Amino acid sequence: MESFTLSKIATNNGHGEDSPYFDGWKAYDNDPFHLDENPNGVIQMGLAENQLCLDLIEDWITRNPSASICTPEGVDKFKETANFQDYHGLPEFRNAIANFMGKVRGSTVKFDPARVVMAGGATGAAETIAFCLANSGDAFLIPTPYYPAFDRDFGWRTGVQLLPVHCYSSNKFKITRAALEAAYQEAQDANINVKGVLITNPSNPLGRILDGETLCSLVSFINEKNIHLVCDEIYAATVFDKPNFVSISEVIESNNTLVQHCNKNLIHVLYSLSKDMGLPGFRVGIIYSYNDAVVSCARKMSSYGLVSTQTQHLIASMLSDNEFIDKFIKESSRRLSRRYEVFTNGLGEVGIGCLKSNGGLFFWMDLRQLLKEPTVEAEMALWRVVINEVKLNISPGSSFHCSEPGWFRVCFANMDDATMNVALERIQSFCIRRFEAEKPAKRNIIGGRTLG
Amino acid sequence: MESFTLSKIATNNGHGEDSPYFDGWKAYDNDPFHLDENPNGVIQMGLAENQLCLDLIEDWITRNPSASICTPEGVDKFKETANFQDYHGLPEFRNAIANFMGKVRGSTVKFDPARVVMAGGATGAAETIAFCLANSGDAFLIPTPYYPAFDRDFGWRTGVQLLPVHCYSSNKFKITRAALEAAYQEAQDANINVKGVLITNPSNPLGRILDGETLCSLVSFINEKNIHLVCDEIYAATVFDKPNFVSISEVIESNNTLVQHCNKNLIHVLYSLSKDMGLPGFRVGIIYSYNDAVVSCARKMSSYGLVSTQTQHLIASMLSDNEFIDKFIKESSRRLSRRYEVFTNGLGEVGIGCLKSNGGLFFWMDLRQLLKEPTVEAEMALWRVVINEVKLNISPGSSFHCSEPGWFRVCFANMDDATMNVALERIQSFCIRRFEAEKPAKRNIIGGRTLG
Numbered sequence: 001m002e003s004f005t006l007s008k009i010a011t012n013n014g015h016g017e018d019s020p021y022f023d024g025w026k027a028y029d030n031d032p033f034h035l036d037e038n039p040n041g042v043i044q045m046g047l048a049e050n051q052l053c054l055d056l057i058e059d060w061i062t063r064n065p066s067a068s069i070c071t072p073e074g075v076d077k078f079k080e081t082a083n084f085q086d087y088h089g090l091p092e093f094r095n096a097i098a099n100f101m102g103k104v105r106g107s108t109v110k111f112d113p114a115r116v117v118m119a120g121g122a123t124g125a126a127e128t129i130a131f132c133l134a135n136s137g138d139a140f141l142i143p144t145p146y147y148p149a150f151d152r153d154f155g156w157r158t159g160v161q162l163l164p165v166h167c168y169s170s171n172k173f174k175i176t177r178a179a180l181e182a183a184y185q186e187a188q189d190a191n192i193n194v195k196g197v198l199i200t201n202p203s204n205p206l207g208r209i210l211d212g213e214t215l216c217s218l219v220s221f222i223n224e225k226n227i228h229l230v231c232d233e234i235y236a237a238t239v240f241d242k243p244n245f246v247s248i249s250e251v252i253e254s255n256n257t258l259v260q261h262c263n264k265n266l267i268h269v270l271y272s273l274s275k276d277m278g279l280p281g282f283r284v285g286i287i288y289s290y291n292d293a294v295v296s297c298a299r300k301m302s303s304y305g306l307v308s309t310q311t312q313h314l315i316a317s318m319l320s321d322n323e324f325i326d327k328f329i330k331e332s333s334r335r336l337s338r339r340y341e342v343f344t345n346g347l348g349e350v351g352i353g354c355l356k357s358n359g360g361l362f363f364w365m366d367l368r369q370l371l372k373e374p375t376v377e378a379e380m381a382l383w384r385v386v387i388n389e390v391k392l393n394i395s396p397g398s399s400f401h402c403s404e405p406g407w408f409r410v411c412f413a414n415m416d417d418a419t420m421n422v423a424l425e426r427i428q429s430f431c432i433r434r435f436e437a438e439k440p441a442k443r444n445i446i447g448g449r450t451l452g
Numbered sequence: 453m454e455s456f457t458l459s460k461i462a463t464n465n466g467h468g469e470d471s472p473y474f475d476g477w478k479a480y481d482n483d484p485f486h487l488d489e490n491p492n493g494v495i496q497m498g499l500a501e502n503q504l505c506l507d508l509i510e511d512w513i514t515r516n517p518s519a520s521i522c523t524p525e526g527v528d529k530f531k532e533t534a535n536f537q538d539y540h541g542l543p544e545f546r547n548a549i550a551n552f553m554g555k556v557r558g559s560t561v562k563f564d565p566a567r568v569v570m571a572g573g574a575t576g577a578a579e580t581i582a583f584c585l586a587n588s589g590d591a592f593l594i595p596t597p598y599y600p601a602f603d604r605d606f607g608w609r610t611g612v613q614l615l616p617v618h619c620y621s622s623n624k625f626k627i628t629r630a631a632l633e634a635a636y637q638e639a640q641d642a643n644i645n646v647k648g649v650l651i652t653n654p655s656n657p658l659g660r661i662l663d664g665e666t667l668c669s670l671v672s673f674i675n676e677k678n679i680h681l682v683c684d685e686i687y688a689a690t691v692f693d694k695p696n697f698v699s700i701s702e703v704i705e706s707n708n709t710l711v712q713h714c715n716k717n718l719i720h721v722l723y724s725l726s727k728d729m730g731l732p733g734f735r736v737g738i739i740y741s742y743n744d745a746v747v748s749c750a751r752k753m754s755s756y757g758l759v760s761t762q763t764q765h766l767i768a769s770m771l772s773d774n775e776f777i778d779k780f781i782k783e784s785s786r787r788l789s790r791r792y793e794v795f796t797n798g799l800g801e802v803g804i805g806c807l808k809s810n811g812g813l814f815f816w817m818d819l820r821q822l823l824k825e826p827t828v829e830a831e832m833a834l835w836r837v838v839i840n841e842v843k844l845n846i847s848p849g850s851s852f853h854c855s856e857p858g859w860f861r862v863c864f865a866n867m868d869d870a871t872m873n874v875a876l877e878r879i880q881s882f883c884i885r886r887f888e889a890e891k892p893a894k895r896n897i898i899g900g901r902t903l904g
Contacts, residue, residue, distance in 0.1 A: 005647075005678065005718075010584045010749040017752065054531045061522050061530065070513050070520030070766065078513065079506045085732040120572050120757035127756050131609055132462045136588075157583055157609070157753070195457075226457065266457075280537040281761030297462040300469065301609070304579050305572035305757030309733030314522065314762070 014156040020383060021046065021148040021399035028393045035418055043423045046393040048204065048361045049414035050238065050278035052335040056328050057277070060318060067317035069310060077313065084309045087302050089118050093312040096319035097286055101271060103325055104237035105247045108254075111288060117298045119285035120305025122234050122272035126153035128301045129268055129287055132294050133228050134160045134195040140230070141165050141183045142198045143175045145205055145364075145400035145407070147232075154198065162198065163187055166403045169366075172355060173206055175199070175214050180221050196228030196266075197221070202235040202245065202359030205400050205409035209239060209359050215251045219262055230268045237276035237329050240337035241358035252290070264290035273315065275361060277328075282311045336361070336413060339420065343412050346424045350431045354410075361413040365394070368406030370434055379405040390430045392423055466608040472835060473498065473600040473851035480845045487870055495875045498845040500656065500813045501866035502690065502730035504787040508780050509729070512770060519769035521762060529765065536761045539754050541570050545764040548771035549738060553723060555777055556689035557699045560706075563740060569750045571737035572757025574686050574724035578605035580753045581720055581739055584746050585680050586612045586647040592682070593617050593635045594650045595627045597657050597816075597852035597859070599684075606650065614650065615639055618855045621818075624807060625658055627651070627666050632673050648680030648718075649673070654687040654697065654811030657852050657861035661691060661811050667703045671714055682720045689728035689781050692789035693810035704742070716742035725767065727813060729780075734763045788813070788865060791872065795864050798876045802883045806862075813865040817846070820858030822886055831857040842882045844875055 016022070024046045033041035066073040069081045084090060091113070098111040119125035134140065136159025142150065143165040154160055165183040167173040180197070187194045197218060201210045210218075222229040231248040239245045248269060252262045269288040274280035284307050287298045307315075319325060344354055344363060355364040371378040376398045383396040386408075397407035412420065468474070476498045485493035518525040521533045536542060543565070550563040571577035586592065588611025594602065595617040606612055617635040619625040632649070639646045649670060653662045662670075674681040683700040691697045700721060704714045721740040726732035736759050739750045759767075771777060796806055796815060807816040823830040828850045835848040838860075849859035864872065 005585075005680070006745060006749065007583060007585055007587050007590075009587075010745065015749075015752045049535060051531070051535060054534060057534070058527055058530050062524060062527055065523070068520060068522030071517070071523050072514060075510055075514055078510050079503070082506060082509070082731045082733045083501060083503060085726070120576070121755075124572070124756045131459060133457075133459055135459050135461075138459075152755075157756075228457070274537070279534045281534045281764075283758050283760050293458060293462070297458065297467075300467045303573075303604075304576045304609075306735050308735050308760035308763040310763050310766070311760040312733075 009157055014152065016148065016152050016156075019148060019399050020380065021395050024387055024393040024395060027387050031391075033391070033419065033422070035422075039422075040391065042387065042391045042393055043419060043426070044393050044414060045411045045423060046395045046409075047414045048275065048411050049280060050275055050332070050336075050361055051415065052278070052339065052413050053328060053332045054278050056331060057279075057318070060321070060324050064317060064321075067314050069313055081309045081313045085306070087118070087299055087306060089116070089307065090309060090312045090316055092316040092320070093307075096316045097271075099322075100319040100325060101236075101286075101288065103322070104276060104329060105250065106244060109247065109249045111249070115288050115290070115295050117287040117289070117295060118302045118305075118307045119287055119298075120307075121280070121283040121285040122232065122270055122274060123149070123153050123285065124283075124305040125270045125272065125285035125287050126150065126232070127158060128298050128305075129230055129270065129289075129294075130154045130158040130160045131301060132297045133230075133268075134158065135193075136160065138193045138195045139163045139187055140196050140198045141180065141187070141194060143167050143173075143179070145173070145397055145402035147200060147204045148395075148399050148401075150198065160195075161192065163192070163194070164401055164403075165197075169355070169404055169407070172208075173203075175210070175218065177217050177221060180218075184225065194225070194227055196230055198230045198232070200232040200235070201248070202239060204232075204235065204360055205362060205364055205395070206355055207357030207360035207363045208355065209243065209245050211243070212246045212251065215246060215248060219248075219251060219267075222266055223261065223263055226263075226266070228266050228268060230270065232270040234270065234272040234275050235360045236271070237332070238336065238361060239359040240333040240340060243358070245359065266291070268294060282315070283307060284311065284315060339412050343410075343420065343424055346428060350428045351435065352427070352431055362409050362411045365408045365410050366406065367408055368404075370431070371406045374405050376405050383408070386430070390426050392426055461609055466604065468600065468604050468608075471600060471851050472832065473847050476839055476845040476847060479839050483843075485843070485871065485874070487874070491874075492843065494839065494843045494845055495871060495878070496845050496866060497863045497875060498847045498861075499866045500727065500863050501732060502727055502784070502788075502813055503867065504730070504791065504865050505780060505784045506730050508783060509731075509770070512773070512776050516769060516773075519766050521765055533761045533765045537758070539570070539751055539758060541568070541759065542761060542764045542768060544768040544772070545759075548768045549723075551774075552771040552777060553688075553738075553740065555774070556728060556781060557702065558696060561699065561701045563701070567740050567742070567747050569739040569741070569747060570754045570757075570759045571739055571750075572759075573732070573735040573737040574684065574722055574726060575601070575605050575737065576735075576757040577722045577724065577737035577739050578602065578684070579610060580750050580757075581682055581722065581741075581746075582606045582610045582612045583753060584749045585682075585720075586610065587645075588612065590645045590647045591615045591639055592648050592650045593632065593639070593646060595619050595625075595631070597625070597849055597854035599652060599656045600847075600851045600853075602650065612647075613644065615644070615646070616853055616855075617649075621807070621856055621859070624660075625655075627662070627670065629669050629673060632670075636677065646677070646679055648682055650682045650684070652684040652687075653700070654691060656687065656812055657814060657816055657847070658807055659809030659812035659815045660807065661695065661697050663695070664698045664703065667698060667700060671700075671703060671719075674718055675713065675715055678715075678718070680718050680720060682722065684722040686722065686724040686727050687812045688723070689784070690788065690813060691811040692785040692792060695810070697811065718743070720746060734767070735759060736763065736767060791864050795862075795872065795876055798880060799883075802880045803887065804879070804883055814861050814863045817860045817862050818858065819860055820856075822883070823858045826857050828857050835860070838882070842878050844878055
């Protein structure tokens with residue numbers, strides 16, 4: 001009734017909460033699984049959350065009481081910390097973040113604390129960089145499939161558009177120069193001003209790192225077009241198998257013959273502690289830009305979403321403890337790898353394959369053979385069965401703007417082992433039933449194929 | 453060199469950092485006063501920060517170790533807290549905020565936890581409400597003098613304009629219906645769409661509460677025009693003298709005959725713990741709207757600047773302790789009152805008056821008699837002398853869009869007693885020198901007059 005007096009942004013549905021991606025969350029919220037109390041509830045596999053290593057952090061906190069301003073050992077720092085509101089952030093916080101960013105990238109490059117800018121989580125960081133780089137109506141190219149909430153993060157309040165660069169399973173969703181050029185040309189033809197390319201590395205939802213060659217090709221592309229490259233590297237330390245992660249920083253700082261005359265002013269990195277440290281509640285978002293003007297502008301904008309100094313103070317201590325960090329990253333990889341192997345091998349046993357992952361908190365499951373036909377409608381029909389009957393909230397590829405129906409993102413690190421086993425059993429028995437009932441011929445090709 | 457590839461917002465100087473208000477901060481940053489180490493440095497009186505009661509909070513924290521997730525007593529809550537990222541916030545946090553908001557308003561009205569929306573400090577809260585209510589190019593009316601950073605908070609990234617409602621010392625800067633109508637008409641004539649009125653209560657920079665009659669008149673005005681009223685009440689508990697604070701909530705919820713048929717959907721409150729609790733580093737901003745659509749939209753937008761769950765958890769405990777809160781508010785008022793009396797009486801002794809304050813962390817000092825002429829240029833000339841020679845960073849009225857030259861905002865709660873004494877001595881001796889040197893006749897009217 002009153003909505004006519006609100007803004008266009010408030011009423012344009014640009015938040016995107018009415019998508020299957022978020023619908024699945026609501027289905028989970030309405031009937032959440034609990035091992036004892038609600039064993040027939042929906043298991044949440046749509047949330048990329050890392051719960052596997054929080055015990056290591058609890059242990060560290062217990063051993064380091066002076067890291068907190070709320071302990072007898074640390075309370076003498078309370079006043080100065082609670083009162084600190086400089087948008088540069090606590091110097092020790094920026095130092096620790098720069099140190100950690102280097103460490104999780106294998107110490108191949110150094111990060112300058114003066115370029116570390118705070119934001120309200122990765123969500124706030126993405127919006128801030130969009131506000132810095134583009135005007136309303138401008139566009140960023142983004143390879144598909146991509147994280148559904150980027151439309152909100154990058155575009156809701158900025159008016160910036162995301163234009164898909166279509167990638168396909170035939171070459172493991174590789175981002176090719178041809179696809180980039182096609183998307184760029186399409187925008188030109190539509191008279192849309194392209195301001196840059198946005199990538200996630202490791203990829204969400206593919207759960208794989210981008211190879212060095214692809215990164216070099218991307219850098220060449222954006223240099224030639226004189227547009228920006230925004231690299232969301234929030235899963236940089238969440239890599240659990242070879243090949244090793246290569247950051248954009250490494251590519252542009254190495255003497256790589258493939259990347260000549262790179263204009264560093266075009267390169268911007270987004271980071272966060274939500275995934276790599278499993279601390280989404282702490283809202284530590286980071287913008288690291290090689291462009292001085294962007295650093296300066298983003299820092300001014302950070303006033304809208306600074307990190308609590310209580311949290312800055314704790315993080316500063318924790319991420320300065322190199323011994324702990326080394327152990328944490330190693331152990332986190334080990335646990336993620338084990339979880340991934342158990343789950344994907346279990347799927348393979350019933351004939352379900354997936355794109356081979358080595359990073360992130362999810363994998364990209366191939367249910368194309370279960371579709372009645374290769375359409376988005378058939379994918380959504382299958383998704384509704386999975387959520388309503390199998391009681392698993394996995395996310396359909398179409399909500400990631402995937403160009404091929406039949407792929408689903410499955411998150412595997414936001415639950416304990418027992419819940420994971422229930423989830424695996426559910427999907428295994430569902431697939432077996434489906435194969436037996438609908439397509440007996442398919443049983444001949446048992447054994448899930450892993451792509452990649 | 454590269455700025456042409458950035459956005460208009462990044463390059464439009466809308467942040468407003470190049471104003472005297474922020475210049476004064478830089479002067480302080482370059483030469484900060486320290487009682488022992490830099491006794492001739494600049495004393496910061498431009499920062500509305502409450503350092504007077506943090507010892508009470510330290511004491512509470514020491515006595516309540518389980519309120520923190522980083523103590524042996526509280527660490528068992530670490531996992532669930534660090535992982536919690538729902539934009540509704542921790543239920544206990546919203547309950548505690550609603551309880552506290554009621555308490556600091558004398559428990560005359562109740563606040564509904566379901567309407568409590570988080571934001572990244574008051575800065576983030578102001579921007580969020582602007583994004584919800586107005587389109588780029590739309591305007592809000594705002595009585596002068598007003599908080600300089602509102603132009604940034606409300607307008608930098610939203611494109612929303614603030615249009616002044618001119619108020620004058622002749623009636624103690626009262627917001628009159630005539631002034632509101634004049635500002636509204638001026639906007640109409642310029643074809644600008646007015647979406648609402650923005651007020652601070654207690655007023656920043658005046659340091660006074662708005663009386664009930666003025667609030668009723670404002671409510672009538674916005675109802676008649678069918679526009680919004682945004683009430684920034686971040687100093688609601690920072691009231692240290694009679695008359696008592698009256699919130700907009702009290703006005704619209706009471707059976708006040710002056711306010712009939714109030715459309716509550718037009719009323720929105722901004723709140724924060726930065727001033728009332730002295731915790732600016734914790735970035736606890738709150739939007740409390742009586743409009744369901746705004747609550748829903750603002751909550752979605754809160755994803756860009758959620759409060760750290762580490763901080764939510766601590767605040768939830770602290771603000772649920774009614775005994776502590778009662779004692780804190782009372783003691784805070786007592787200390788602020790004392791500080792205010794000492795400072796303004798000291799100024800009165802040398803013939804400097806001020807607008808009578810009863811709230812906020814500052815007062816509005818009248819240096820009109822020291823201006824060479826009643827112009828903004830003369831005010832700025834005097835301000836430069838004060839900052840460069842007297843070494844006090846007070847803020848000139850022109851940076852608050854004051855319609856009369858010669859007024860200055862003086863913050864008095866962001867320093868210890870010893871520093872305050874140095875500041876008082878400096879300004880006293882400066883005024884005495886000025887009166888003696890320039891206008892001997894003025895000595896006849898010694899004794900600062902307090903207006904109000």
